[in-house]
Amino acid sequence: MTDTSVTNISGSLRRRLAITLIVGICIFAVLLFFIIRLYAAQIAQQSQDSILSASVTSMLDAAKVRDGQVAMDIPYSSFSMLATPQDDRIFYAIYQDDQLLSGYESLTLPETYNNTGTVFRSIDFMDTPVRQVIASRTLSGLTTPAALIVTVAQTQDNLSVTLRDIAKNAAMIVLGFFLLAVVFSAWASSTTIAPLNRLTQSVTRRGPKDLRPVTRPVPAEMAPLVSSLNHLMQRLDDSLNQSEQFITEAAHRVRTPIATVRSHAEITLQRVDKEENRQALKAMIRATDETSRAAGQLLDHAMISLRASQLNSEPIDLSELIQELVRSLTPVADLKDIEIRLDAAPDVRIHGDSILVQNAVRNLIDNALKYSPTESTINIQVRANPKPSIVINDQGDGFFHDEKDKLTDRFSRGRNSTGTIGSGLGLTIANDVAKAHSGSLRITNNHNGGACVTLSF
């Protein structure tokens, strides 16, 4: 809980899904637009063709042979049916075989036209694009049968206006469709991502010691991830348990033999008279003490590291905790004729891990005892304001100013520690515990000499 580890983020599933959907829809919409337009153009052209065709048919029907000559009483509707809202221009020509009978001379027939059937084509006439229809009929009653060919052409102004309208409407429809689809894809992508978010929430909400596997149902695609996660948590749980067991075991296994060695050495010291051997034994006892302490502190430190990463949060009464500690340390203090004065405000409560706090304070008092001269006083204050804190003052030599920042590093010892047993872990432990509880450890010197260590939460 001390820090959130930095996660390496590359892209977003939700965004990727949404973008993929939108790009797909976009392509589809553009395609749809062109298909609608193409289709509309075909239909519009067909309707123009059919009117042109009707016009030509009505003209052909009006042709009669009278006195060996072609007479045509073209109905008014032949042309008026071609009237459009855009007032399209019309052109026509009437041929008897290859000879122009009436109409626009320059409106020619396609060379491939074989005088049968109805033919449509798009050409330029008088610099304007027109749609031309050509149809014919065989005239009987003349000396030789002849083909009457009628062609009508119409400009495409109305057609293009119609197409423009259709394109505009199609664009609006496609745009509306696209917007709907965008909303839908946003919804779809967030729905798809929802189970992932739910899993994240359920994992985040868990307590520090909750390493149970995730059992709630998840979508099939997430099953391998959840399974791996469960597996990982299981291994983590196992590993944490093993570490804790190992530390407890190690403390026991290490301390006992060292204690045995020490007691043997002390007994032997009683029996040895030769000054030289006594010195050796004393050195041995000292070394044993140092080892014992170092081992203890190392294990404490390991334990603290372990517990700090999954901090237990329980209410602690600081005053009570300190009183108990002082009681247990009074015999040690008495050995050096050091008086421990406790000035504890009642009911100073914090939330945290009592074992860790106890450990930290014990290390601090230990340090004070070690560096205090005999027949001195150690003052311990427990304050509630401004923050719950414990202040320990001794009458030793204090710290060197330039070392204060380094002292909380692991295995770092002050220059004045020569001759004092220590591992250099005491302040580190206290500092780690303070940090784990979002507190701080402040090291200062009193102006009248002696060190002042403040542990606040």
Added chain:
Amino acid sequence: MRNLIILVFILLHQPGIAADQKLELLEEKQLFSGSENTKTTLRMLSSTDTDVFAPTIDIFLKDNPSLSIEYLVASSTDIDTLFRQSPGNYDVVISSAMDLQLKLVNDGFAYSIPNIQHPDWAQWRRSLFGFTLEPAGIIFNKEYFENIEIPQSRQQMIRVLREHPELFHGKLATYDVRLSGLGYLFATQDARDSETYWRLMEVFGNLDTRLYCCSGEMIDDLASGKVVIAYNVLTSYAKARLDVFDSIDWILPNDYTNVMMRTAMVSADSKKIKAATAFMRYLTTQAMQTTASDKTPLPPLQSESSDFQNSVIPLDPGLMIFLDQLKRRTFINAWENAVIQ
């Protein structure tokens, strides 16, 4: 305003314009000037008599003093010939022959005016604009009908003519459709509307009708009593003839009345598009004002007194049918069979 107008009758065969071989087709030529010094002269080719159109030109030039207008009058068929021959020589073409005008536009001779406001039924391709509504009526000599019932429809006229053949023999008038573009337009529209037309023409033929190329002569002869009934004449022409106002009157046949729009267009080859367009905007705007009839003899599109919008000859490609050679030949044949006996 009149004092600003410089009337110039120019002899038609002057050097400089003699190069145009067809200019003898022009009947009148007159120059109107907005002021003493004008830069731009619009050449207008029109079938409307100068004195009828002059008030319209006057109002326009009052607002545009930098322009002058050369007003050339010819018959509607001659206008078609002249204009097709040299479209760059004229800026504005005004004609009563809607069919010929529409065909000119269809054949690409007209300039399409952008952003011009005019009702759809009175324009074609924003190029051809109708600016008058003029019904074709039956004009008669008032004195002659003092004792005879005035016919109100074609059927009644047929009856009256058949009852008094001796009174009307040689005293009827109508257009020679072979010569008059407007006469041809009315005749073809009549033939479209009803079979009565052919019966009427047969009666006219039997009574040895006189045929005229132009409305002016018809009205002159009506006033003098040479003829007593003129069929299919624009009543607006009669109205404009104040000199004979006392002696003639007219009716609009109640079976059906053909209403013609005088139409105007700007030549696509005009070199004075801006001025020509300004004139067209003025012409179309004025045509939509009911008060315009107070200022000019030409009846505007919007009128308080009469509503001809429903019987107006539609401006659509159907008009071109009767201009087809085969169709024209067929129609003229039928007409000749009926009228010339």
